[in-house]
Amino acid sequence: MMSNKYFLQRWGIVFPLSLLIGILILDGCKGSGTILPNIPPETRLSNIPPPDTFIVTQNPRLTLFWVGDDPDGFVVAFKYRWNFRLSANDTFQHKPWKTLLNIIVSKFALIMEGDEKVAPTVYKYFATLPPEGLDVVTSDALARGDTIVIEGVRVYASNPDYERYPVHKSPNSGTFIFDSQDTLNPHTFEVAAIDNVGELDPAPATVSFGTPQVVPPKSEITEFPTDTVLVLDRKTPTFSGIRFAFQGFDPNSRTLDYQWVVDKELWPQDRIPWSDFSPLTEAYIIATDIPDPYASKHTFYVRARNEFGSIDTIGYFIRARLNNLAQIIGYDTIYSNKVFYTIYPPFQRTDIPYEKRILLINNSYDWDTLATSARPSKQMMDNFYQSVFSDLGKDGKYDVVHSIDLPNLKFFPGRGMLGKYSTVFLFSDATNEFSNHGHQLTPGRQNALKDYCYIGGKLIMSGWAQALPTNTPNTDIFFQAIPHMQDMEPNNDTDYVGAKGVLGYPDASLDPTKLDPTWNGALYRIYIGRPSGFGEIIYRFDSKTNRCVTRFGPTGPVQFCYEDQPVGIRYIGITYNIVFLGFPLYYTNQTTAVAVLRKALQDIGEF
Amino acid sequence: MNRMWKMFSGETIFLSLILLIFVSNSCTQYEYSSPLPGILEIRLKTISDTARIKFSPLNNFVLKITAVEAVREDQARVSIYEDIKALGRTTSIYNTLDYRARDSNLVIGQGYVPPGNYIGVNLLIEPGSVAILDGYRRIPVVKSESFDALLRFRRPFTVSELNTTFINVAIDLDTSLVQGADIYDFNPYYYISSIK
Numbered sequence: 001m002m003s004n005k006y007f008l009q010r011w012g013i014v015f016p017l018s019l020l021i022g023i024l025i026l027d028g029c030k031g032s033g034t035i036l037p038n039i040p041p042e043t044r045l046s047n048i049p050p051p052d053t054f055i056v057t058q059n060p061r062l063t064l065f066w067v068g069d070d071p072d073g074f075v076v077a078f079k080y081r082w083n084f085r086l087s088a089n090d091t092f093q094h095k096p097w098k099t100l101l102n103i104i105v106s107k108f109a110l111i112m113e114g115d116e117k118v119a120p121t122v123y124k125y126f127a128t129l130p131p132e133g134l135d136v137v138t139s140d141a142l143a144r145g146d147t148i149v150i151e152g153v154r155v156y157a158s159n160p161d162y163e164r165y166p167v168h169k170s171p172n173s174g175t176f177i178f179d180s181q182d183t184l185n186p187h188t189f190e191v192a193a194i195d196n197v198g199e200l201d202p203a204p205a206t207v208s209f210g211t212p213q214v215v216p217p218k219s220e221i222t223e224f225p226t227d228t229v230l231v232l233d234r235k236t237p238t239f240s241g242i243r244f245a246f247q248g249f250d251p252n253s254r255t256l257d258y259q260w261v262v263d264k265e266l267w268p269q270d271r272i273p274w275s276d277f278s279p280l281t282e283a284y285i286i287a288t289d290i291p292d293p294y295a296s297k298h299t300f301y302v303r304a305r306n307e308f309g310s311i312d313t314i315g316y317f318i319r320a321r322l323n324n325l326a327q328i329i330g331y332d333t334i335y336s337n338k339v340f341y342t343i344y345p346p347f348q349r350t351d352i353p354y355e356k357r358i359l360l361i362n363n364s365y366d367w368d369t370l371a372t373s374a375r376p377s378k379q380m381m382d383n384f385y386q387s388v389f390s391d392l393g394k395d396g397k398y399d400v401v402h403s404i405d406l407p408n409l410k411f412f413p414g415r416g417m418l419g420k421y422s423t424v425f426l427f428s429d430a431t432n433e434f435s436n437h438g439h440q441l442t443p444g445r446q447n448a449l450k451d452y453c454y455i456g457g458k459l460i461m462s463g464w465a466q467a468l469p470t471n472t473p474n475t476d477i478f479f480q481a482i483p484h485m486q487d488m489e490p491n492n493d494t495d496y497v498g499a500k501g502v503l504g505y506p507d508a509s510l511d512p513t514k515l516d517p518t519w520n521g522a523l524y525r526i527y528i529g530r531p532s533g534f535g536e537i538i539y540r541f542d543s544k545t546n547r548c549v550t551r552f553g554p555t556g557p558v559q560f561c562y563e564d565q566p567v568g569i570r571y572i573g574i575t576y577n578i579v580f581l582g583f584p585l586y587y588t589n590q591t592t593a594v595a596v597l598r599k600a601l602q603d604i605g606e607f
Numbered sequence: 608m609n610r611m612w613k614m615f616s617g618e619t620i621f622l623s624l625i626l627l628i629f630v631s632n633s634c635t636q637y638e639y640s641s642p643l644p645g646i647l648e649i650r651l652k653t654i655s656d657t658a659r660i661k662f663s664p665l666n667n668f669v670l671k672i673t674a675v676e677a678v679r680e681d682q683a684r685v686s687i688y689e690d691i692k693a694l695g696r697t698t699s700i701y702n703t704l705d706y707r708a709r710d711s712n713l714v715i716g717q718g719y720v721p722p723g724n725y726i727g728v729n730l731l732i733e734p735g736s737v738a739i740l741d742g743y744r745r746i747p748v749v750k751s752e753s754f755d756a757l758l759r760f761r762r763p764f765t766v767s768e769l770n771t772t773f774i775n776v777a778i779d780l781d782t783s784l785v786q787g788a789d790i791y792d793f794n795p796y797y798y799i800s801s802i803k
Contacts, residue, residue: 533744533747534746534789536744573788574786574787574788575788
């Protein structure tokens with residue numbers, strides 16, 4: 001039981017104390033006194049020259065640093081702008097104000113649109129994000145350079161992922177490029193802090209300086225076609241366009257981008273279709289880039305633009321030529337345009353009718369005055385195939401040319417000639433005693449054939465010892481890329497007696513009347529191989545002796561037989577077609593040769 | 608005897624009463640039942656223009672399937688293994704040019720699933736790096752830039768208790784394998800062709 005004394009002691013203290021506190025609290029809520037006005041923020045630029053000096057920078061790019069303070073709050077953003085004039089006689093203009101939030105969110109420096117009054121709201125949104133920061137979708141949008149909307153205000157990152165040299169990486173600095181068209185370009189940059197109630201510093205920090213005129217960059221074309229090239233009006237899996245490579249020079253600029261055009265003088269001068277500026281240093285031209293795609297002579301122009309927006313419009317520059325001691329021994333004029341030559345293949349044109357025509361290239365060895373039926377001259381070879389094409393009903397629909405490899409005279413059809421024919425038949429059926437054709441299918445000739453195929457040409461090849469490196473250097477690359485035959489290997493014994501046809505091709509056995517008695521009714525150095533890619537086997541090796549050899553592979557000796565190995569390939573592609581006969585068609589009889597070529601021409605779509 | 612009875616009677620009666628309460632409560636039948644699962648069988652069907660790529664033992668284009676899932680309408684997903692007795696899924700390789708794929712008989716997944724409404728099937732695939740034609744032509748297969756290994760087949764179907772639902776997922780090779788100069792570009796075109 002609680003005593004009265006204790007009760008009085010206890011409540012005698014507590015009750016009055018509570019009463020006192022209550023009165024104090026009630027009194028405090030009355031709000032007597034006055035609210036202090038907001039003190040505006042202050043802004044300072046750092047690392048700038050004294051106010052009474054005027055400096056001229058080395059180039060129009062300048063990095064400025066600033067800080068802001070607010071005595072009764074904190075700084076939520078900065079606003080900045082600068083002025084410029086286009087010439088000394090022009091009046092000064094101002095760039096629009098920009099507002100940079102005083103916060104870094106997920107590595108992004110953020111620019112907001114709208115006036116300073118909304119800056120505290122936007123700042124608060126970013127400053128009170130959960131510990132994990134921005135959600136992935138928003139963060140990705142900023143990284144892409146997209147604009148997001150926060151509390152009704154548009155916000156974007158100054159330093160998205162694609163921007164190599166952003167203006168802002170932090171809220172307290174910026175790297176600006178100032179307009180500098182005139183010889184000397186004065187500017188005044190001003191920056192003002194915004195505090196947490198949205199009030200702007202009434203006296204922005206300023207700095208004045210001058211920037212020099214921007215020197216345009218220089219441009220040079222480094223790679224361009226030196227031979228006539230074939231062109232189409234579209235890119236295909238095998239024709240990516242005519243390649244040009246170029247580069248630019250500007251010691252002041254961190255970046256360069258380029259635009260190009262073909263035959264700019266032939267386009268309407270008020271609508272020259274320069275390509276969009278791109279940092280890529282190469283261009284791939286197709287016929288639609290050329291005002292007259294069927295003309296042969298063209299000029300490619302390129303021009304570079306530096307990060308200050310200055311474009312190379314001169315089109316050339318002078319470069320000193322130095323000797324080994326770095327002494328100037330002369331000067332070269334480097335142009336940013338190049339003349340090149342094209343042919344639009346007539347068989348690909350849709351604006352004019354085209355009658356199919358075949359080019360026969362006699363690439364065989366010429367036994368000339370020693371010729372026999374086993375060792376034919378070029379003329380005998382011509383006669384044979386002219387007779388075959390006559391039987392095919394192609395009289396008047398083909399032309400014959402000879403490869404020439406004399407000390408003073410060399411000839412092989414170039415792209416310009418090849419491009420006029422819907423089909424090319426290359427035959428190298430006769431060889432000398434060393435299995436040479438007397439004509440080498442040099443890399444240049446291979447490339448001409450390859451380019452012809454790649455723009456939609458059709459090719460038939462027949463020959464003896466075609467893959468012999470002395471006849472075709474870089475054998476593997478060429479045969480794999482064009483005839484689609486790989487791992488080629490000759491029979492070094494005289495045991496080839498014919499080719500067994502597959503996929504509708506007739507058998508092609510040797511004509512005994514065309515064989516030398518010493519050959520024992522068979523040929524050697526006929527290359528077998530295996531198809532690559534979409535290549536299909538159309539002929540298989542017919543061996544006189546069913547000869548097999550022992551090969552040593554990674555797993556030990558392997559028995560390898562020539563019989564039935566692929567010796568002819570057909571490639572019916574989506575852009576070009578080829579029939580490759582890995583044996584000399586001349587050594588079959590004419591009836592067989594006609595049947596073989598008829599099937600080949602049907603397959604490639606020439607019939 | 609009487610003394611023993613007196614000694615235990617009170618406790619015994621009390622314990623018995625307690626036990627009776629527990630036992631009687633434990634036998635209470637609640638008003639719900641757990642449904643029995645249905646069976647889902649997923650089969651692969653390949654569509655191919657035989658003038659282009661034939662169904663033949665000499666032709667081969669494989670898909671490696673590492674996951675098969677049925678997706679319920681509430682987005683819950685259930686894994687489907689190779690067969691109904693499988694304890695998990697390992698990567699399985701299927702030849703899309705197999706005759707069984709032409710005839711919709713190539714089972715790629717089978718399993719028990721809760722009955723309910725489903726919105727589709729997910730397959731996680733990886734195409735073979737080459738297609739073999741005629742037994743000797745090896746054509747490199749290159750995945751297109753937009754290739755997504757997760758194929759989302761969407762068509763609603765219902766799995767009911769104790770019944771088997773058959774889903775045929777079709778891959779159209781005519782559209783999926785685009786011929787280049789020397790390669791096939793692979794960008795899968797697929798759909799659910801039938802539900803039974």
